[in-house]
Amino acid sequence: DYEDLGRRSFRDQNVRDMRDTFPGGGTRRNLPEIRPSPEPSTRSENENECRYFASCAPGLEGVLAAELSSGLVSATNVQPGRAGVGFFGSKETGYRASLWLRTAVRVMVEVAAADLDPYVAGGDEVYAFVRWAGDWERLVPPGCMFGVVSHVWDCSSISNSATASTRVKDAICDHLRDAGRPKPARPDHYQDADVPLQLSLFKDRAVLYRDLNGTSLHKRGYRDK
DSSP states (O other), X not given: OHHHHHHHTTSOOOOXXXXXXXXXXXXXXXXXXXXXXXXXXXXXXXXXXXXXXXXEOTTOHHHHHHHHHSTTTOOEEEEEOSSEEEEEEOHHHHHHHHHHOSSEEEEEEEEEEEEOOTTSOHHHHHHHHHHTTSOHHHHSOTTOOEEEEEEEESOSSXXXXXXXXXXXXXXXXXXXXXTTOOOOOOOSSGGGOSEEEEEEEETTEEEEEEESSSSOGGGTTOOOO
């Protein structure tokens, strides 16, 4: 249930100290404490609401914001950004956005957000952030596959999206392994994943999203046969 995960992004919570070891051996040395906490200006006053982001083509942010504010979606705290619009709402709001939006490409619910230390290796920071960012035993049920797409812009210690995605997968698989779960199967394509995830890294700010759609919204109702 992604509603509980969305609520985590409103609370200033310390991610657990990383006392485990790196995959393959070697101990973690003085990893900083990651604090997932969104900017105060973008919080919702209702902690029962989730924080969402709907992506769109550049230039359509105003149109998308108007759609989100309409009665069809009834989103709150709508905030146009760059190539997308942030908003808040209940789980039902996310469903309505996925059904009725016409200018959005994807609708995503935030799992966690944190500022990364620019003086620590980016891959280690991403791993530490993601490993305790969500309740992965529940978010990735037994028998389900997850996929990851990362977007990296102007970060101090990581510049490769493939490296970021690999560290996200490592963190989730290690978390599940420590919970006594086998490593999830790997989907052939991102859109085939049962749990599609997106990581945004911009200016050392990390935001992890659960993609509600998996594929572009322009394919809603599309049938191969």
